[in-house]
Amino acid sequence: MPETKTNHELTAAETADLRADLQKQPAHNVVSRAVIKNGVLAASEDPQATVRLNRTFSVELPTGKVSNQKHSGRCWLFATLNTIRHQFAAKYDVKDFELSQSYLFFWDRVERANMFFDNILRTADQPLDDREVAYYLGHPDNDGGQWAMGAALVQKYGVVPVSAMPESFNSNDTTGIGAALNLKLRKDALALRQLVADGADEDAIAETRAQALKEVYRMAAYAFGEPPTTFDLEFKDDKQKVHRAEGLTPQGFFHDYFDVDLDDYVVIANSPDKAFNQHYSLPSQDNIVGGKHISFINLPLADMKQAAIAQLQSGESVWFGNDVLQQMSRERGFLDSHLFQVSDLFGVDLSLTKAQRLATGEANVSHAMTLTGVNLVADEPNRWKVENSWGEKNGDKGYFVMTDDWMDDFVYEVVVHKRFLTPEQQAVLATTPQALAPWDSLA
Numbered sequence: 001m002p003e004t005k006t007n008h009e010l011t012a013a014e015t016a017d018l019r020a021d022l023q024k025q026p027a028h029n030v031v032s033r034a035v036i037k038n039g040v041l042a043a044s045e046d047p048q049a050t051v052r053l054n055r056t057f058s059v060e061l062p063t064g065k066v067s068n069q070k071h072s073g074r075c076w077l078f079a080t081l082n083t084i085r086h087q088f089a090a091k092y093d094v095k096d097f098e099l100s101q102s103y104l105f106f107w108d109r110v111e112r113a114n115m116f117f118d119n120i121l122r123t124a125d126q127p128l129d130d131r132e133v134a135y136y137l138g139h140p141d142n143d144g145g146q147w148a149m150g151a152a153l154v155q156k157y158g159v160v161p162v163s164a165m166p167e168s169f170n171s172n173d174t175t176g177i178g179a180a181l182n183l184k185l186r187k188d189a190l191a192l193r194q195l196v197a198d199g200a201d202e203d204a205i206a207e208t209r210a211q212a213l214k215e216v217y218r219m220a221a222y223a224f225g226e227p228p229t230t231f232d233l234e235f236k237d238d239k240q241k242v243h244r245a246e247g248l249t250p251q252g253f254f255h256d257y258f259d260v261d262l263d264d265y266v267v268i269a270n271s272p273d274k275a276f277n278q279h280y281s282l283p284s285q286d287n288i289v290g291g292k293h294i295s296f297i298n299l300p301l302a303d304m305k306q307a308a309i310a311q312l313q314s315g316e317s318v319w320f321g322n323d324v325l326q327q328m329s330r331e332r333g334f335l336d337s338h339l340f341q342v343s344d345l346f347g348v349d350l351s352l353t354k355a356q357r358l359a360t361g362e363a364n365v366s367h368a369m370t371l372t373g374v375n376l377v378a379d380e381p382n383r384w385k386v387e388n389s390w391g392e393k394n395g396d397k398g399y400f401v402m403t404d405d406w407m408d409d410f411v412y413e414v415v416v417h418k419r420f421l422t423p424e425q426q427a428v429l430a431t432t433p434q435a436l437a438p439w440d441s442l443a
Contacts, residue, residue, distance in 0.1 A: 025347060035345065044345040049336045053401045057385050059312050060373035061086065064095030066398030068391035070172035073143025077101050077108070078389035079319045079368040080150030083415070084159070086317045086372075087260055094237040103165040103250070104153045106224045109141065111153070111288045113185060113216040116140050117209050118289060120189045124196035135284070135438045140185035143174050145287065147319050147368070147415045151262040152291035157227075158250030159258075164231035170223040177223040184219065188212040266421065266429055267296035269413050270304045271442055272355040277424075279431045284438035295433045296442075297425060301408060305381060307420040309374055314420075317370050317387070321413035324367035327406060333395015335386065335402035337409045354409060358441040365412050365442055369400070381407075412442060 022028055034043045063086060069078050081099045089095045119136045126133050170177045191212075195205050233245045233253065248256075274280065281295040308318045327339045343350045357363035373385030384407060386400040395401075421429065436443070 031345065040342060040345065041340050044340045044342045046336075046338055046341050049334055049339045052403055053334050053336060053383065055385070055396060055401050057373035057375045057383070059309070059376065060385060061312065061315065061317055062090075062095060063317075063372050063387060064089065066387055066392060067098060067101070067389045069101070069389045070167075070391075072172060072174040074101055074105055074145075074171075074174075075389055076145035076147065076321075076368040077104055077150050077153075079370050080147055080154070081159070082370045082387060082389070083317050083319050084154070084258060084260060088258055090315070091259065092237055092243065092257075093239060094235055097235060098162045100160045100162045100165040102162075102167050102171040102224055103160045103227050104150065104157060105171055106165075106220050106227050107153055107157045108145070108149070108287060109181065109220045110213070110217055111291075112141065113181070114213060115287055115289055116185055117188070117192065117212065119284075120192050121196065121205070121209075124193045132438060137186055137189060139182070140189070141178055141181035143178065146282070146285055146294050147267055147321070147413070148292050148294040149285070149287040151265070152286075152288045154254060155262055156288060156291055158252070158254040160228060160231055160250050160253065161233060161235070163234075164228050165225065168224050177219070181216065181219060184215065262292070264418050265415050266418055267294075267413050267415050268304045268307055269296040269298045269442060270301050270354075271298050271358060271412060272353070273358040273441055274298050276300050277428050279428055279433040281433035281435050282438075282440065282443055283435050285443055296413065297428045299425065303425070304411075304414055305407065307416045308371060308414045309376070309381060310420040311416045312371060312374050316417070317372050319368060319415040320371055320411055321365045321368050323364050323410040323412070324369070326410045330390070330394050333388070333398075333400035335400055335406045335410075337403060337405040361441075363410075363412070363441065371414070372399070
C-alpha cells in the first residue's frame with residue numbers, strides 16, 4: 001500500500017489556482033455582494049417556502065396559549081407538561097391552564113446531582129481523562145433532557161399548577177445557577193474520588209455524599225424557591241365556572257385530576273445510524289435512581305410518522321425530539337428542509353443523509369416540541385403543526401409549521417401511546433434494550 005502523505009503545505013501555485021477557480025464561477029461577484037450584504041441565510045432563502053408552509057391542517061387539536069422556557073434548556077420538560085396539560089384542558093374545558101415547570105425543574109436538579117454522585121463513585125477507580133468519567137464531569141448539571149426524564153419526575157413528584165410555584169429569575173435564565181452547580185458538583189466529585197482513593201469506609205463516603213446533596217438542595221431552594229408539599233387549586237374554566245380544591249398534594253393532584261399513565265407511552269426513534277426494529281436504552285441519561293429509564297424502539301421513518309398521525313387523529317398531542325436550529329425561521333415559525341438553499345448559493349454540495357449527520361455529529365437532538373396537528377393529502381402528511389415553548393412572539397402566536405421533509409430530516413423521536421404500535425413493534429418493545437454509550441448520537 002502506498003504511503004499516505006499526512007502533511008500538505010499550500011504552495012503559491014495552489015493559492016493562485018484557488019483564486020482562478022473562484023473567477024470561473026458564474027456571477028461570483030453578484031453572489032459575493034449578496035452574501036456579504038445580507039448574510040448566508042437571507043441570501044439563500046427560498047421565497048416559495050411561504051407557499052409550502054400554509055397554516056391549514058386537516059387534523060388540528062384545540063390548544064391555547066404557548067408557554068415560554070426563556071433562557072433555559074427546559075424544552076423537554078415544557079413539551080412533556082404541554083402534552084399532559086392538553087389532556088387536562090380537554091377534561092376540564094380550560095385551554096390555557098399551565099403546569100409549573102419550575103416545580104419539576106427543582107427536583108430534576110436534586111435528582112441529577114444524586115445520580116451524578118452514583119456515577120462518580122461507580123467510576124472512581126478510572127482516571128479523570130477516562131471517556132466516561134470525562135463525560136460526567138463535562139456537564140454535571142445540564143438543562144437538557146429526554147421525555148422519560150420528565151415522565152420520571154412526574155411519576156415521583158406529581159405536578160402543581162404554575163400558580164403554586166411560579167417561574168423565577170433563575171428558572172427563566174439558568175446561566176448563573178447552572179454554572180454554580182457545575183462548579184459545586186465537580187468539586188464534590190473530586191472529594192468523593194479522593195475518599196475512594198484513600199480507602200475511606202462506606203460511612204465516611206456516605207456522610208460526605210449526604211452533605212453534598214444537602215448543599216445542592218439549598219442552592220436549588222435559594223435559586224428557585226422550595227417546592228410546595230401542598231397547595232390550593234383554583235381556576236376558572238372556559239365557561240367561566242370556578243373550580244377550587246384545598247390542601248392538594250402534588251402526587252394526589254396528578255393521580256386524581258389527570259387520566260394518563262405515563263408507563264403506557266413509548267419513545268419511537270428514527271436513528272438510521274443504528275439498526276431498525278431494535279430496542280435501545282440510554283442509562284447514562286437517566287435522572288432518577290429507581291425511576292423510569294430512558295429507552296426507545298428504533299423504527300423506520302414511515303412507522304414513526306404513522307404512529308404520530310394515529311395519536312393526533314385520536315385527539316392527543318405528541319412530544320417530539322428534533323434539531324430545531326436546522327433550516328428554521330424563528331420569527332416566522334418556519335421549519336422547512338429547503339428554506340435556505342445554501343448549496344445552491346455557494347455552488348457546493350452540502351448534502352448529508354440523516355445517518356451521516358448522526359454519525360458525524362452534524363445532527364443533534366437539540367430541542368423538544370409538541371405536535372398538535374397535521375395536514376393529510378390522500379392520507380399522506382405534507383406539513384405539521386407544532387407547539388413550541390418560545391413564547392408568543394415567534395411564529396403564529398408561538399406555533400410553528402413544519403414541512404414533512406423537515407420531519408424526515410430533523411425529527412429523531414416521538415412519544416406515543418403503546419396502543420398505536422403494531423404487534424411486531426410491541427414485540428420489539430418487550431425485548432431487553434441494548435444499552436448505548438453516553439456519547440451516542442441520540443444522547
